[in-house]
Amino acid sequence: MNFFTRMVLAQMMLGLNxxxxxxxxxxxxxxxxxxxxxxxxxxxxxYMLGAFVALLGYTSLSVLPGLAGFHMNYWEALLIAPLVVxxxxxxxxxxxxxxxxxxxxxxxxxxxxxxxxIIQGLFTNYFNVSGTSYNAMPDILRGTVNLGFMRFPTxxxxxxxxxxxxxxxxxxxxxxxxxGSYLRAGTENADLVQAFGVNVPLMISLTYGFGVGLAAxxxxxxxxxxxxxxxxxxxxxxxxxxxVVIGGMGSIMGAIITGLCLGMLExxxxxxxxxxxxxxxxxxxIVVLLVKPTGLFGKDQYGE
Amino acid sequence: xxxxxxxxxxxxxxLIGLGxxxxxxxxxLMQLYCFALxxxxxxLLLGYTGLLSFGHAAFFGGAAYITGYLVKNAGFTPEMxxxxxxxxxxxxxxxxxxxxxxxxxxxxxxxxxxxAQVVYFVALKAPFTGGxxxxxxxxxxxxxxxxxxxxxxxxxxxxxxxxxxxxxxxxFCAGFWLLYRTINSPFGQVIKAIRxxxxxxxxxxxxxxxxxxxxxxxxxxxxGTAGATKTLVFQxxxxxxxxxxxxxxxxxxxxxxxxxxxxxxxxxxxxVVSLQTGLSSIGSWVTVVIGAIFVxxxxxxxxxxxxxxxxxxxxxxxGDLPSEDSGRIQGxxxxxxxxxxxxxxx
Numbered sequence: 001m002n003f004f005t006r007m008v009l010a011q012m013m014l015g016l017n018x019x020x021x022x023x024x025x026x027x028x029x030x031x032x033x034x035x036x037x038x039x040x041x042x043x044x045x046x047y048m049l050g051a052f053v054a055l056l057g058y059t060s061l062s063v064l065p066g067l068a069g070f071h072m073n074y075w076e077a078l079l080i081a082p083l084v085v086x087x088x089x090x091x092x093x094x095x096x097x098x099x100x101x102x103x104x105x106x107x108x109x110x111x112x113x114x115x116x117x118i119i120q121g122l123f124t125n126y127f128n129v130s131g132t133s134y135n136a137m138p139d140i141l142r143g144t145v146n147l148g149f150m151r152f153p154t155x156x157x158x159x160x161x162x163x164x165x166x167x168x169x170x171x172x173x174x175x176x177x178x179x180g181s182y183l184r185a186g187t188e189n190a191d192l193v194q195a196f197g198v199n200v201p202l203m204i205s206l207t208y209g210f211g212v213g214l215a216a217x218x219x220x221x222x223x224x225x226x227x228x229x230x231x232x233x234x235x236x237x238x239x240x241x242x243x244v245v246i247g248g249m250g251s252i253m254g255a256i257i258t259g260l261c262l263g264m265l266e267x268x269x270x271x272x273x274x275x276x277x278x279x280x281x282x283x284x285x286i287v288v289l290l291v292k293p294t295g296l297f298g299k300d301q302y303g304e
Numbered sequence: 305x306x307x308x309x310x311x312x313x314x315x316x317x318x319l320i321g322l323g324x325x326x327x328x329x330x331x332x333l334m335q336l337y338c339f340a341l342x343x344x345x346x347x348l349l350l351g352y353t354g355l356l357s358f359g360h361a362a363f364f365g366g367a368a369y370i371t372g373y374l375v376k377n378a379g380f381t382p383e384m385x386x387x388x389x390x391x392x393x394x395x396x397x398x399x400x401x402x403x404x405x406x407x408x409x410x411x412x413x414x415x416x417x418x419x420a421q422v423v424y425f426v427a428l429k430a431p432f433t434g435g436x437x438x439x440x441x442x443x444x445x446x447x448x449x450x451x452x453x454x455x456x457x458x459x460x461x462x463x464x465x466x467x468x469x470x471x472x473x474x475x476f477c478a479g480f481w482l483l484y485r486t487i488n489s490p491f492g493q494v495i496k497a498i499r500x501x502x503x504x505x506x507x508x509x510x511x512x513x514x515x516x517x518x519x520x521x522x523x524x525x526x527x528g529t530a531g532a533t534k535t536l537v538f539q540x541x542x543x544x545x546x547x548x549x550x551x552x553x554x555x556x557x558x559x560x561x562x563x564x565x566x567x568x569x570x571x572x573x574x575x576v577v578s579l580q581t582g583l584s585s586i587g588s589w590v591t592v593v594i595g596a597i598f599v600x601x602x603x604x605x606x607x608x609x610x611x612x613x614x615x616x617x618x619x620x621x622x623g624d625l626p627s628e629d630s631g632r633i634q635g636x637x638x639x640x641x642x643x644x645x646x647x648x649x650x
Contacts, residue, residue: 039410099603106356107602109410110559113552114598121591238548242418245411275429282422286403289415293406 004271010150011267017156017225019263020163024218025240026247026255027167031174032211033249034187035204036097038108044237045119046085046212050219051134051228052123053081058136074136074224081220086213093208098201116233123230131227141224159221166217167256174252183207242285248298258296321473326459330469331537332581337476338534339577343557343569344483345526350555351564352487353519354499358413358551359400359420360527363393365546366423367528372439372541373432382445382453386475386532393528394521396423401520405513408502420551427546438542442535447471453536468537475533479526484566486522495519527554549591553580556594559601562608571609 025043032040057072057080072080092115100107141158144151174180185193186200194200219232226232247258262281269280276283288296324333342364349355367389375385404415427433434440444454453468486492498505498512506512535541544550553576561572576594583590601608607615 039414096599096603103606105410106413107606109356109413110555111599111602113555114595114602117552117595117598118592119595121588121593121595124588124591234548238417238421241414242421245414245418279422279425282418285415285418289403289407 006149008268008271010152011271012264013147013150013152013160013267014156015264015267015270016260017160017263018266019260020160020167021218021222021236021259022240022243022263023167023256023259024163024214025236026243026259027170027252028211028214029240029244030249030252030255031170031183031214032208035183035207036093036101036108037105038097038100038112039105039241039244040208040211041109041112041237042092042116042119043112043212043215043240044233044235045116046089046215046233047219047222047236048123048228048230048233049085049088049119050081050216051223051232052127052219053077053084053216054136054220054223055132055134055228057081058134071136074138074141074220077136077220077223078217082213082217085216085219086209089212090205090209093205097208098204116237120230120234127228127230129229129231131229131232133227134223137224155224159225163218163221166214170214171252171256239281242281244295246281246285246288246295248295250295251297254297318477321477322470325464325466325469330465334465334469334472334537335534335581336574336577337472338530338537339554339557340570340573341476341479341533342527342530343554343561343573344480345523345530346554347558347563347565347569348483348486348495348519348526349523350558351562351568352492352499353495353516355408355516355520356410356413356555357404357416357520357523358548358555359416359418359423360524360554361546361548361550362400362416362420362423363396363524363527364531364534364550364554365427365541365543366396366531367393368531368535368541368545369427369433369439371532372442372535375445375536376439376442377432380445381449382447382471382536385445386529386536389532389535390525390529393531394525396528397521397524398517400524401517405516405520417548417551420546420548424543424546424548427543433541436543438540438545439535440540442539442541444468444536444539472533472537475529479529480570483526487566491515491518552598553594556598556601558608560597560605560608562610562612563606565608565610565614568608568610575609 025047029040029043032038032043054072054074054077057077059071061072062070096111096115097108100111137155141155143154145154145157146152147157172180174183182193182198182203186198186203190200222232243259243262244255246262247254249255262284265284266277266280270277292298342360346357346360349357349360370392371380371385371389374380374388375382380388400416400419403419404412407415428435444452446452447467451467451471453465453471455465455467456463457466458464494505494510494515497508498510498515502512531541531545534545557572557576558569559572560575561570562568576597579593579597580590583593605612
């Protein structure tokens, strides 16, 4: 195997890693859009919040009375951060977003934009924008594995696997379970589902909590790779919006596949023409808009 | 009678504008005018056409960079620089418009945001933009080669940039007047019709996509004028001008002042810029405050200053309340409409 092929494969693997995060985040956006009919601009902020829950749980919980010497480890953070952030999301849905459903869906976008600014502003006040590293990575995930063509960091491989696992799990829940059938029915006709005795408002709250919980999960998984900073979400969310535009929000599998493919495309661009790596997804979006304006997996604008 | 009242009001405002630099710090006033023009141009799109662009900073900042570069390095006079910035923004608006105009609602917002991000990356990486530092020390130059815009007058112990002030004030008035004429022209009626009911406008034979594209280009061009003027005022074009925070700020200005009202965006811009200036000492708490105002506006204050005010006036004089829905972002939106019982019970 020559040097160039190795380099391409290596960047593709790193790209797949990024793509896995795009997949989880755009998946969450798609699930939330399906039920609430809003685009959650605060998704990046919740992703950042997930990473911070993990970071602060590890470094700062021990100062609390009764928790002296306690450090939340990585595995605990994987469970606790999505729960904490999901509950916060449900609270926000109950107290604020709920009042906007009767209005056009642009108000939801504006409201969540405001929420994103508040969360991000608060964290920028107390934490360094250039980032803090998260050192609670478990020993078993340190080091590298030999993939045949390269030695790949174990943690990155793990993050790809766990992210894909969560994506597929979500897909299974939505497409293959009874709860998922309620969700899909709610997307089609919420009134009718309500008439069958399903508590639709609760279902909507849970959906929002679940969607932002997914973002927080991605944040925890990303924490050991990237440094944890208040602006990690804002860089992510705009790219994820482009991913969502490319994939369309019609299908969950579409969101997953688009996220992964675009991550790899980004990796590939790093080898071929590095200066374009930051923008290739946006140019891809332009191409898709010209060729198929509804997005690759999207429904057309009349909902057909 | 109402017309003559409006005229009197306009004359009073004009006189206040002419006298203001002797009372308030002129650079601050000029900043207000630039952002007020920006917000008015944005309002043509959001308030009257019903399209939410989250990428207007691309036009504002893009023009700021182009004007800054031409005035600083190519020896353009200020008015030629601003004209060039405006035309560049119009061209960018045309390209953005072609790509986005077929999509509506949230998709439109997301696409404009993503496209603006491309402009941001260009401003960050391109060789002529100065990267993180931006373009600094842009000369103010001589208007038409005659009037020195950099000249400061010393009156009563204060240094006043009066030449530049009246130039900027004139640009603001001209831009405002142009937008006012646009809104009250037949074209303005058609864009409002599209906002209210797009399929109906299509069925009446209007070429909706072209009309929306034109509105987009006008809005982009005048946003560019605002950005270009801002470069001369601060002698600086920076990454902040093209960042999505600026796109968010202009949405807030318009929303806070009142969507689809003529004077609203001006008041909104004055409020937001004053807040940002007044609170600049508390660092990133400003972001929190702006975010909180966003949330409050969307939840409780959707008509904005002017919308609420005119509702109260109507109530007092006519005893008749306009319906709940007036003044909100209308227009057919992609995806489903209201999600149903979740909404009804909330």
